[in-house]
Amino acid sequence: MRLCAAALCIGLSFSAPAGAFADMAGVGLPSVSLDDKPSLSEGEVEFYVDMAGFRGAQGKTTQDVYLLIRCNQITFLPWGEASASGEGKQDKYVGKLAIRARVLDGAGQAVEKGEWIKQVPVQDLESAQDPNARVNDVISLSLAPGTYDLEVVVEDLLGEKQGICRRKMEVRNFEVASTEVTISDIAFGAEIERSEDRQDRFMHNGYRLIPNLTRSYGVGRSLKCYFEVYGFAVDPAVDDDSFYLSYSVVDTSGMVVKSYDVKRIRKPGESCVKVDSLALGDLPGGGYGLLVQVRDRLTRQTARALRRFQVLSADQAAQELTEEEKELWRYYSDIRYVATEKEQKLFKSLDQRGKERFLRQFWKDRDPTPETPLNEGLMEHIRRMKYSENQFAAQVNKRGSETDKGRVYIKYGAPDDIQYNTLATGEKSYEIWVYEKQGRYEFVFRDRHGNGIYELVHSTMPGERYNPNWREEL
Incomplete structure (x- = not known):
């Protein structure tokens, strides 16, 4: 959890002139490290690591390190009376993870380290094996700007196995001059909602942020993002003190492939928190970057931030859904x-x-x-x-959509009337569906084999099976 370091950006927003960032058209994109992507662990426990940096206290940076662990590789045992609350039941299970993190400076000295136990309760073992069941966690570090080595170990205590992730970590400097606008790292969220629970590990300045740690989105989905802006000039004498905000999506070559309307937003103070949900629309599967631009209307100072993400193709998305x-x-x-x-x-x-x-x-x-x-x-x-x-x-x-009844229902909708005919032993039951919205059309379904499977034997709808002598076959 972090204490509020920026004001919530809840002021009124207005439409902005189309040319608010016209002078930035020829400016190159902000540099992005090749390591700016989620990292995957090695070992028997597989997990993802990603991070985002924000302005901290006393010249330091708050570096949030996010973890994602899939439940289907965790060992679970009956919880029963062993739960800490005493409320456990025999039909509940629990897994136990030991998580250790170390941050090393250039000399290999540990400047931050921590270890904790995380319990993972589930109702049943079947739900634990769902490939989409996941555990999220976050480590909040207070670090001086610089380059570090990060090491995270996740150990399955009940299964006696572990995984380890090592990666470089660039910690940015957000202590800037009072008239220099700066944007924090962009955090992509799976869930972002208002919250007042200061004890929640995922709390960020009035928002509960559950990260989208793989930074992956299905085609046609929306991208949720969180970031902070610092260094606005504030003049109480200016009634309409505001800033411009724009979003763009760029491809791997830096070309803008999707733009959003520029907004003009009142400044809440020297800094602000911004949360948005951006429809990705018809972007095809592939790698992209979210470009955020902010311009202080008072000083004309502009800041830009870029973060990579990916849109999954249909085949890839099917594995993530x-x-x-x-x-x-x-x-x-x-x-x-x-x-x-x-x-x-x-x-x-x-x-x-x-x-x-x-x-x-x-x-x-x-x-x-x-x-x-x-x-x-x-x-x-x-x-x-x-x-x-x-x-x-x-x-x-055989799915319901693959039956004759299912096909007719999907294509034409619900019938206006259904005539049920259950016949005597030795004869076959049938139903007649009647559609009357655009003329009167009938569909006759017959249980040929007496097994409850109704087949279409006749219809008066053009293009459908036509057999006016169907009654003779009963």
């Missing part, structure tokens, strides 16, 4: 019942990046209210997919 998110991605990409034959043929011929672009445009074209942030067409498609999976699953190896 939760089970719920994977399901939503499958619904999003399953267009076989709603696309034309020509669209399906084109979609199948594309490579992965081409498929991603195609899907973005496909659903954009089917948004009935493009002026709003919600795509009702896509939401309705997902609702139909979910309903079909839950209601029409016919057998273990």
